[in-house]
Amino acid sequence: MKSSKDRDDNTRKRLRGDQLGKVLASLVLLLSLAATFAATTVPRVTASAEFVLTRLHLFTIQASSQRNSDANLEAVRRQDRLARNARGIITRLTPEEHLRRASVYHANRAFDEAREHWQALINYYPDDPRVAEALLGIGRSYYQARQYTEAYNAYDQLARVYPSTKEGREGLNFSAASLLRMGRASDAADRYLEYINRFPDGERIETAHLNAIDTLREAGRLQEASNWIGRTRQRFAGTPTETNAIFAQLRLEISEGNWRRAISSADELSRRGFQKGVSITPAEVAYLKAYSLDRAGNRDAAFEAYLSVPTGIDSYYGWLANDRLAAIADTKLRSQADERVNGNNSQVAGVADRYPAPYRQAIIATAKKRKLDPRFVLALIRQESVFRPLAKSPAGARGLLQLTMDAAQKYASNAGVSNLQESQLYQPETSIRLGGEYLAELFGMFPNMPEAVAASYNGGEDNVARWVRRAKQKDPGVFTSEVGFDETKAYVQKVMNNYRVYRQLYTA
Missing domain, CATH: 1.10.530.10 (Lysozyme)
Structure with a gap:
């Protein structure tokens, strides 16, 4: 369920009569949507003309790309209706065509239809080098549909039959992820460790280390998780992966209520760089340190730490810090907490037109x-x-x-x-x-x-x-x-x- 930024603008092309009719129909729809937008916005906030015009422009772009993508899906379905034999089975196409149609279906989450073409490639061309690619597609489609047992079976087969290929390595990695989602955390952790040992230079070696740490935690193997944090830091010293391993240590200590060690880990993180690839922000570190001080009973230090969390309407941890400041502030410190809250309130008032309420x-x-x-x-x-x-x-x-x-x-x-x-x-x-x-x-x-x-x-x-x-x-x-x-x-x-x-x- 992810948002789209598809772009496809055909306005410079000459339109035939049927195309012009579609454009006119789209314009009617867009004007109707704009009217709905204006009519249904809550009276307290009036959307700016710039906001509405921007939305209309995006509507036009989205309408074009949406039709093209959906048209591709319908075209493939029409082709498949013609490609079935009397028993309803997809007939033999070229490997490229089976993969193309599977890709269109997969992009539209039509998983059964996608798997039909991947399986057809496997059945009709068992010696084709793209069989591993098809098997990986089958595993991914089951995984995305949250059919984790079926996904595991496909990934496991891929890892066993094609161990020397990238697809085989992917199979081993995602078989671990499937096991985790099947509730078999300990088996999943062992699979991640197998990947690390078998493929020390594999494409997913860094994430395999980090996933192994968290999966060991979920399996209750906390000492092993701590050991792997140390090994990960040593191997990837000076990289974002080392920083992420320290973050894993911080999260482990907080979950177990080890507040002194959590504060120490937060302090270490705060001294590091937050370059691309790091899964934590300075605001998050500041908040987690403040929370640890708070839970440790050191309210004065916690108050100062919460104050250090950047505030503003776009600061998630700033909102949370403000909540805690309001909860723990005594009379003497109340003004500092109120100042942050009032600052956010002023910001909200200034951006009200960016938060409409249509429909x-x-x-x-x-x-x-x-x-x-x-x-x-x-x-x-x-x-x-x-x-x-x-x-x-x-x-x-x-x-x-x-x-x-x-x-x-x-x-x-x-x-x-x-x-x-x-x-x-x-x-x-x-x-x-x-x-x-x-x-x-x-x-x-x-x-x-x-x-x-x-x-x-x-x-x-x-x-x-x-x-x-x-x-x-x-x-x-x-x-x-x-x-x-x-x-x-x-x-x-x-x-x-x-x-x-x-x-x-x-x-x-």
Whole structure:
């Protein structure tokens, strides 16, 4: 469920009559969407003309790219209907064509259809050098669909049959990831260690070290995790991987409540560079140190440490630090805490036009039915699609809430949507209803944990359940530090920053 920046502008080409008709229809749709945007924005905030015009420009670009991508999918489906024999089986095509069609299906998360072509290549061309590529595709498609047992079987076969290829190394690495998601953390850790030992110069050697550390933690093998932190630091000294290993040490100490060692690790991190490839920011380090001092009972030092966390509406850890400052400040220090809060309030007032609330009726209706905070829904949509109903991501996510077809089908019945088609995901009301069902399910899994819900929406609830257990602490900032995907961690912080602003601008 990832947002898109697809670009494809054909406006300089001459249009035939049928193309012109499509353009005119698109313009009618865009003007209708603009009218909806203006009519449904909450009165307290008026969207600027610049904001609306920017959205219209993006609508045009997105409409073009969306049609092309969806047209490719439909074209391949038409070709496949002609390529089936009397028993409905895909006939023999060239290896290149099987891979091309599989790629189109995979990009649109039509996993069954993609696997059909990968398997056809394997069956028709068992000695082709691209069989390993097809097997890797099968494993990835099962993995993305969260069918981890099937993914493991494909990856394991790949690792055993093609050990000297890049695909075979990928198979070993992702077989470990599959085992972890199957609840077999100890076996997964052993697989990561096998990768490290067998392929010391493998493409994923650095992440294999870091994944082994976290997986050993999840397996309860804490001493081994600490040992591998030391080995990782030694091997990758002076690199971002060493810094990330120190971060792993900090997270381990916090989860176990070893506050003195956590403070020491935070101090060491704060003295290091935060170059590209480092999975932590200075603000995160400052907050985690403050939290550790707080939990250690050193309130005076904690107060000063929280003050050192940069504030502002775009600072996730700054918002959290302000919450803690307000909670622990005595009368003498209250003014310092209030000053930071007031600064954020002033910033919010100054950027109100950047936080509109279109599709108000649909959002409120769904939120009321599913007991959701409509402001959280707005925060999510702002991050997912910037309120562009025609948005489509390279991963096949569509619409306001960037739903993939496989996810949308899961919630269609409860949302009252029958015979769901890809095109319906571009309809704002349909997207909101389907997304509302998913969000309601996530809040049921993680009550009163909006960070965990946001992380689930982007990175999968199965992963989030592991990160929650690994964090052990109830603090939202500690949980966010445990989010294992850099993209998802950044996503959580942006959604929560949006949510904080929307909570100040609008009543629930």
